[in-house]
Amino acid sequence: MEITPHWRLKKQRYNLVGETCPHCGVKLFPPRDICPECGQEAKNLYNFSGKGEVYSYTTVYDPPAGYEEYTPYTVALVKLEEGPLVTAQLTDVGQTPVEIGTPVEMVTRKLRQDGDERGLLIYGYKFRPVLERQLAQ
Amino acid sequence: MTEVVIAGIGQTPVGEHWNLSLRELTLMAIEAVQQDSVGLQPQALFVGNMLAARLSRQAHLGTLVADFAGLTGIEAVTIEAAGASGGAALRAGFTSVLSGQADVAMVVGIEKFTDQIGTSVEESLGTLSDSDYEAAQGLTSAAQAALLMRRYMHEFDAPREAFGGFPLTAHANGVGNPNAMFRKAIKAELYNRAGMVSEPLNMFDVAPNADGAAALILTRPELLPPEFPHPLVRISGSSIVTDTLALHDRPDPLSFHAARLSVERACKQAGITPQQIDLFELWDSYSIYAALSLEAAGYAVRGQGWQLARNGRISLGGELPVSTMGGLKARGNPGGASGVYQVVEAVLQLRGQAGNNQITGAKRAMVQCLGGPASTAATHVLETVS
Numbered sequence: 101m102e103i104t105p106h107w108r109l110k111k112q113r114y115n116l117v118g119e120t121c122p123h124c125g126v127k128l129f130p131p132r133d134i135c136p137e138c139g140q141e142a143k144n145l146y147n148f149s150g151k152g153e154v155y156s157y158t159t160v161y162d163p164p165a166g167y168e169e170y171t172p173y174t175v176a177l178v179k180l181e182e183g184p185l186v187t188a189q190l191t192d193v194g195q196t197p198v199e200i201g202t203p204v205e206m207v208t209r210k211l212r213q214d215g216d217e218r219g220l221l222i223y224g225y226k227f228r229p230v231l232e233r234q235l236a237q
Numbered sequence: 238m239t240e241v242v243i244a245g246i247g248q249t250p251v252g253e254h255w256n257l258s259l260r261e262l263t264l265m266a267i268e269a270v271q272q273d274s275v276g277l278q279p280q281a282l283f284v285g286n287m288l289a290a291r292l293s294r295q296a297h298l299g300t301l302v303a304d305f306a307g308l309t310g311i312e313a314v315t316i317e318a319a320g321a322s323g324g325a326a327l328r329a330g331f332t333s334v335l336s337g338q339a340d341v342a343m344v345v346g347i348e349k350f351t352d353q354i355g356t357s358v359e360e361s362l363g364t365l366s367d368s369d370y371e372a373a374q375g376l377t378s379a380a381q382a383a384l385l386m387r388r389y390m391h392e393f394d395a396p397r398e399a400f401g402g403f404p405l406t407a408h409a410n411g412v413g414n415p416n417a418m419f420r421k422a423i424k425a426e427l428y429n430r431a432g433m434v435s436e437p438l439n440m441f442d443v444a445p446n447a448d449g450a451a452a453l454i455l456t457r458p459e460l461l462p463p464e465f466p467h468p469l470v471r472i473s474g475s476s477i478v479t480d481t482l483a484l485h486d487r488p489d490p491l492s493f494h495a496a497r498l499s500v501e502r503a504c505k506q507a508g509i510t511p512q513q514i515d516l517f518e519l520w521d522s523y524s525i526y527a528a529l530s531l532e533a534a535g536y537a538v539r540g541q542g543w544q545l546a547r548n549g550r551i552s553l554g555g556e557l558p559v560s561t562m563g564g565l566k567a568r569g570n571p572g573g574a575s576g577v578y579q580v581v582e583a584v585l586q587l588r589g590q591a592g593n594n595q596i597t598g599a600k601r602a603m604v605q606c607l608g609g610p611a612s613t614a615a616t617h618v619l620e621t622v623s
Contacts, residue, residue, distance in 0.1 A: 109369060130370045136486070156391070158383035158435040160375060164359035167375040175376050177384050177485055185485040187371050200391050211373060224373065 101215060106222055111145075113224035116206055118184070120146040127182040150206030152180040152227070157190060157198050166212040178204055178227050192228035203230040241334045242471045242622065244341075244461060245274025245454030246581040250416045251569035254448040259293045259349040260305040266345060266450035267306045274454040275466060279343035281333050282313035285326030286347050287573040287608075291361040293352045302345060312339070319365040319608030320522060322346065323576020324477070324615025327453065331475050331617075334455045341460070344453040346577030350446045358446070365609055367483035379443055381484055381610060382523035383435035389491055389525060390437060393540030397437050400524040401428035402546025404441040404567075407521060407560045410553060411567025413593035414582075418447050418569030442524040444564070449571030451578045458622065470587045473601075474507030474618030476500075484610045491540075493526075493611035496533035500605065500616050507618040511535050514618070515599040516586055517557060518579040520607040521564045530605060531559075533614075558596050561586060576606035576615060587621050 111117035118129030121142035135142035157176040174190040191209050204227040214220040247269025249262055282303050290296040299313035318325040323346035330342035363372030389395060411417040431439040480495035481487050504511055511534050521527040528542035536557055537545050545551055551559045562568055562582040565575055583602035585591045605616045
């Protein structure tokens with residue numbers, strides 16, 4: 101059973117906590133401590149808004165172990181409004197056709213169950229399409 | 238300048254070898270390379286492998302392979318760089334012989350996929366990506382290629398049917414390779430109605446995971462016995478370059494930056510331009526990767542790599558033959574062994590031993606293998622010794 105790797109990632113998985121570079125201002129998710137833009141230390145925490153749009157998407161029919169119960173599921177590259185791309189599943193899609201450019205927002209969902217019925221439930225971010233009535237506001 | 242030559246090649250058929258273990262399959266390739274190199278004895282062994290620790294519950298392959306092949310006592314280690322493991326092992330062997338640390342080095346690529354079936358295989362493959370931020374989201378290698386392919390089609394108006402040129406070329410070439418997993422040509426109609434793996438990627442856009450082992454013997458030409466039986470092939474350029482591990486960490490995901498730099502550095506070392514090669518063994522694990530690799534190497538401008546797959550331009554008789562013995566798609570993709578298979582096949586071409594697939598007068602080949610979406614790129618330039 102894995103516990104600590106998931107516990108260490110809780111800020112990222114539950115709140116999209118990344119980093120911002122104090123030297124050049126770039127926003128980083130996932131956090132990576134050394135700024136890829138200017139090469140300097142970038143450890144200032146930054147809370148991403150969770151808003152973005154679909155950069156690309158596809159469907160997984162042959163899942164890795166642990167993801168069988170969700171199959172088929174949609175995975176996407178989401179372009180966050182602060183700049184970074186993030187790999188994430190799309191959820192709550194319903195009948196909405198997903199397209200490149202579809203506005204999405206971060207939600208917290210179960211990612212997988214670790215091991216058997218006594219295993220850890222691992223939660224984390226997924227993204228769902230923003231409702232039209234929300235977009236109008 | 239010191240030269241390093243490939244004095245021996247060996248390979249097993251690629252396929253589903255249910256009856257052969259990791260060590261037995263590896264030994265077959267080693268016996269083949271020992272026969273081909275007329276008994277040159279290696280002082281160092283570099284084993285390219287990516288997933289045996291998970292798929293066969295076996296790590297420590299340097300020692301396992303040396304031990305099982307009767308080479309106990311020599312230097313031996315495993316080299317892992319995901320799909321680029323074979324090319325990385327070759328580079329380790331090359332630098333070892335070039336530096337004089339070893340006079341003869343053996344490079345072995347091995348992957349044994351069929352010890353596992355079902356979802357554990359995809360789970361294992363996920364460990365080659367960013368485990369915390371890619372695999373944790375249920376992303377598979379094929380799905381990642383599909384993400385790239387969809388965005389590519391969106392940005393460059395590339396029709397999905399155009400990608401069929403890559404597997405059609407590979408399958409046509411696989412017919413002439415006795416070690417290929419698939420030895421049957423396919424038609425465009427079959428590609429166009431194939432089932433989807435992850436839209437827009439269909440089953441012919443994905444090279445099959447398979448078992449296989451391939452091996453090389455490297456040495457310096459002055460160490461060869463007199464009347465050595467084969468035409469000599471030397472390694473004139475060698476380069477490994479890394480990019481971000483995760484695809485989402487790149488400013489431009491549609492550019493295989495490491496692949497581009499690796500080609501530039503290998504060609505610079507060889508003193509050539511990419512236009513001066515006779516064949517290119519590229520990494521066609523997915524059709525979109527073939528297109529992006531052609532762009533990275535400078536054979537097509539950004540967004541136009543798919544055009545090369547049309548009108549026979551990359552076929553055996555075309556302007557830039559690729560995947561000449563079937564590529565990953567038709568020969569099969571034994572992971573960490575694939576990079577070594579590519580070199581074995583390029584050597585066959587340069588020796589003039591490629592049978593029906595022979596590129597007439599082939600003197601120089603470029604070989605490139607990729608780990609993940611070109612998170613690692615290993616490129617080698619091989620030339621006949623005149």
